[in-house]
Amino acid sequence: MEENRHSADSATCRPKCISGLVPFLAGLVPALLFGWLVFPGLLFSKADEPFYFSHSTHLTKGGATCADCHRFRDDGSFTGVPQRETCLSCHDGILTPEPGPKATEVETAAYTAEKTFMEGYVKAVRDIPWVTHQKQPDNVFFSHAAHFSKCYTCHLTMKDKLSLGSPEDPQKLCMTCHPSTAELDKGQAPELNILTGYSRSTLKMSECERCHAHPGHFYDDGKGRTVANNACYTCHK
Amino acid sequence: MGLDRRTFIKFAAGAGAGVMLTPIPWKLLDDSAIWTQNWPWIPSLEDGENTYVYAFSKSDPSIVPIQVRKVNGRPVRILPVPGHPLGGGVSALSAAEAQMLHSPARLRRPLLRGQDGKLQEISWPQASNVLLDEIRKAGAKTAFISGDENSSVIEVISALAGALGSGDVYLMPSDAQDAAVAASLAGIGARIGYDLESSDHVLALGANILENWGTVMRNRRIFKNARPHSFRKAGEKQGAGAASLFLAYAGPLQTNTAAVADLWLPLYPGTESVLALGIAHLLLAAGKTCAADDFDAFREFVAGFTPEKTAGITGVDAAKLKQEVEKLLAAKSPLVIVGSEFGSGAGAVPVLAGLAVNALLGNVNKPGGLSLLPKSAPAFTEAASREDIHKKSLIRFLAAQEKPALLLIHDANPVYALPDPRKIREAIQAVPFKVAFNSFMDETAALCDLILPADMGLERMDDVETPYGSGKASYCISAPATKAQAGVLNAGNTLLQTARRLDKALGFNTYEDVLKSKAAQYGKVGFDDLAAGVPALSEEKATVSSFSFKADILKQAPAAEAGGGALRLAPYVRMSLGTAVTGIPPYNNKTLRADELDGTLMSVMLNRATAVKHKVAAGDKVVLEAGGKKITAKVRIFEGVMNDTAGVCLGFGHSEFDEFSKNKGHNVMELMSALPEPGTGLDLWCRTGVDIKKA
Numbered sequence: 064m065e066e067n068r069h070s071a072d073s074a075t076c077r078p079k080c081i082s083g084l085v086p087f088l089a090g091l092v093p094a095l096l097f098g099w100l101v102f103p104g105l106l107f108s109k110a111d112e113p114f115y116f117s118h119s120t121h122l123t124k125g126g127a128t129c130a131d132c133h134r135f136r137d138d139g140s141f142t143g144v145p146q147r148e149t150c151l152s153c154h155d156g157i158l159t160p161e162p163g164p165k166a167t168e169v170e171t172a173a174y175t176a177e178k179t180f181m182e183g184y185v186k187a188v189r190d191i192p193w194v195t196h197q198k199q200p201d202n203v204f205f206s207h208a209a210h211f212s213k214c215y216t217c218h219l220t221m222k223d224k225l226s227l228g229s230p231e232d233p234q235k236l237c238m239t240c241h242p243s244t245a246e247l248d249k250g251q252a253p254e255l256n257i258l259t260g261y262s263r264s265t266l267k268m269s270e271c272e273r274c275h276a277h278p279g280h281f282y283d284d285g286k287g288r289t290v291a292n293n294a295c296y297t298c299h300k
Numbered sequence: 301m302g303l304d305r306r307t308f309i310k311f312a313a314g315a316g317a318g319v320m321l322t323p324i325p326w327k328l329l330d331d332s333a334i335w336t337q338n339w340p341w342i343p344s345l346e347d348g349e350n351t352y353v354y355a356f357s358k359s360d361p362s363i364v365p366i367q368v369r370k371v372n373g374r375p376v377r378i379l380p381v382p383g384h385p386l387g388g389g390v391s392a393l394s395a396a397e398a399q400m401l402h403s404p405a406r407l408r409r410p411l412l413r414g415q416d417g418k419l420q421e422i423s424w425p426q427a428s429n430v431l432l433d434e435i436r437k438a439g440a441k442t443a444f445i446s447g448d449e450n451s452s453v454i455e456v457i458s459a460l461a462g463a464l465g466s467g468d469v470y471l472m473p474s475d476a477q478d479a480a481v482a483a484s485l486a487g488i489g490a491r492i493g494y495d496l497e498s499s500d501h502v503l504a505l506g507a508n509i510l511e512n513w514g515t516v517m518r519n520r521r522i523f524k525n526a527r528p529h530s531f532r533k534a535g536e537k538q539g540a541g542a543a544s545l546f547l548a549y550a551g552p553l554q555t556n557t558a559a560v561a562d563l564w565l566p567l568y569p570g571t572e573s574v575l576a577l578g579i580a581h582l583l584l585a586a587g588k589t590c591a592a593d594d595f596d597a598f599r600e601f602v603a604g605f606t607p608e609k610t611a612g613i614t615g616v617d618a619a620k621l622k623q624e625v626e627k628l629l630a631a632k633s634p635l636v637i638v639g640s641e642f643g644s645g646a647g648a649v650p651v652l653a654g655l656a657v658n659a660l661l662g663n664v665n666k667p668g669g670l671s672l673l674p675k676s677a678p679a680f681t682e683a684a685s686r687e688d689i690h691k692k693s694l695i696r697f698l699a700a701q702e703k704p705a706l707l708l709i710h711d712a713n714p715v716y717a718l719p720d721p722r723k724i725r726e727a728i729q730a731v732p733f734k735v736a737f738n739s740f741m742d743e744t745a746a747l748c749d750l751i752l753p754a755d756m757g758l759e760r761m762d763d764v765e766t767p768y769g770s771g772k773a774s775y776c777i778s779a780p781a782t783k784a785q786a787g788v789l790n791a792g793n794t795l796l797q798t799a800r801r802l803d804k805a806l807g808f809n810t811y812e813d814v815l816k817s818k819a820a821q822y823g824k825v826g827f828d829d830l831a832a833g834v835p836a837l838s839e840e841k842a843t844v845s846s847f848s849f850k851a852d853i854l855k856q857a858p859a860a861e862a863g864g865g866a867l868r869l870a871p872y873v874r875m876s877l878g879t880a881v882t883g884i885p886p887y888n889n890k891t892l893r894a895d896e897l898d899g900t901l902m903s904v905m906l907n908r909a910t911a912v913k914h915k916v917a918a919g920d921k922v923v924l925e926a927g928g929k930k931i932t933a934k935v936r937i938f939e940g941v942m943n944d945t946a947g948v949c950l951g952f953g954h955s956e957f958d959e960f961s962k963n964k965g966h967n968v969m970e971l972m973s974a975l976p977e978p979g980t981g982l983d984l985w986c987r988t989g990v991d992i993k994k995a
Contacts (some may be wrong), residue, residue: 086311102324104329190350
């Protein structure tokens, strides 16, 4: 009797359990879909650049290198987001041919962009209000010069461990923190977080700590300092 | 399966678990933390369009051409104007211009001293009426002091004084005043200029040309361009390009100029004129001559200044002096610049001695030599020329028994900047009504009965006419970089308006009209271009029909010794610490080293031999005493100080301004007393002797 009752209970339990899972899954699955697929889109808004700009075009068709536009002074300090004068060193006029009827979307966009640049910014003597992909918060101090010199000091001699490129070809070191040009061209418009106002590509502190809090960086450099100081005041002045 | 309580809980649990497995809670938590860093009350950088305006830093006495970078119309950064004939870089003081607009010490409302002796805010119409009434009452007994020798406001002031029948217009003492008086005594009738650009050998006697003498940023640019440097390759003694300028400096301290000079000749403070006469002796011995009215008298007088005698007075090694003179003789375009070590108080005799040396070198009006620049005519017929205003000693005016009925002080802080501030304070306090036209609450403004807040250099249109030290006559306009803050007015406009209300219209409605009239004198460059930053330069040189060495006046130079005391006082200027009218710009406090200011205790620099001789050691708290006046300081051992000399920094000891300037050391002027310089009408305070003892 006991046995029979048990088998009867098992028989009725399976559909009951399944029917118990349905409402749970009905809540779980949409929440997962919303959280992974919809929520990121809601959190970020797109900020349009003043005109179309393609990193890839400049690097491939234009034959430019990163350092042609993103310049550093002799002391290693960064000169800031490129402005008119930098562009004018190549674009002394509209370089893209006027698009014909068979022109591709990219060709038309390039021509329109150059026209806008010449007329709206060069002739009008206005700075280009670029929307930057990576702009650190006001409370963070960042020195390119310090990173170039300090990181290379060791990593150039660590070919078998971790290479950050070389001073002659610094692109690899740039890409350690900056998005690749392919990534930048994928989404032309930087995406801004509607809550914080920072762009999606803005480095989080955890990214900084990949190096600054790396145990391998804690050893003394012989002058009583760690090689990548992780003290608060290093970045937060 | 209906929607019962149990089903709903299962659904909610599923949704909750699902959410927890997505970035939603974690991302929101993280972003919320970042969001809290951006509370509206936390100051943050304002983004916006960048625009640039060409202007001048009027706070820096060396008058620095600057580009003001503005974001959304707000000045945020001071940049250099590369290649500008008067500049090429930014100084520590000019770099603070944008920040000083918001200084806590800025005057923002007119203030009137009430019956209770306290200053009370009043409106501008009320302030204008009070000023008008006081000028009406004082009439010809109105006196004026200005600290701005480079702009046309001094002409407005002079014209107003002329219309009132007053001749009492004074400029604060400066190197320009010493040079103007020396030029007048020598019978030159022109402004003295220095063609540093083309010189291959510069000898600066006292003149700290890379810190506070003349057009400092221009001097630095010329020095930099003449000394190309790059990374040295192995085996090379020097990098790319050879130096085209040899710089020698003679002064009691290893200043910024001495530190980079090819040759530093340490000398006792205030003995530059003697050194110049010693150089003249060697030049005459080398056969140099000059067509001067009193050449024979000068040669006879200078014959006594042998290198050994010169060395005895100045402390400069005789052999080194001879070597330097040989280099001067060998140079193609030598130039000797003589000036005060700290911007004032050296008198006209050193400049006269410098004129004599340059005349003997035969470099007057030659490329790379001493230039005689034409004087410009004032815009007002009633106004005296700047040279004539320079001839009058402010110190003697303040020391006189008879006081004016009204004293109007513009952009000047005599109570802090003149020697023996206690006496100056008493003299100004004795004037029945005092008016200050200032941008900041300084020591002089605090004594005044009426304080009129003036706009700052970046807020007004103003001009710059051939600043002292330039090699060419020039005229530039400084455009306003931003709108003036509410409550402040332009001094030029206010004085012109006051003259109109007094029925003594001066011929111009606005200060801008005055500048347009001045610009017309320079013809070649239109007013609009001038206002856009284009400088008007003149290659014209003044010709001199007669020249005198003034041997009778130069004879006083060797007589002047340090006025008692075991040590000679060598004050020095650090432009980052501001001026008497700006106080210490807040962020420039960062440039103060711990060994320069320890808490509120300033340092006195001695070399080790001097310290041992006077039984003091590094870190000792000591008292410096001169004529019963004392200051305390902490001993700092520095081998860049002449023997038996105490180096002390000017710029400390403010009792007004703000927390960034107050309660920091002492004003070294407290130790100094002005002595009349016979024959020149000026005073000097560069030869102060002090005693030192442990506190």
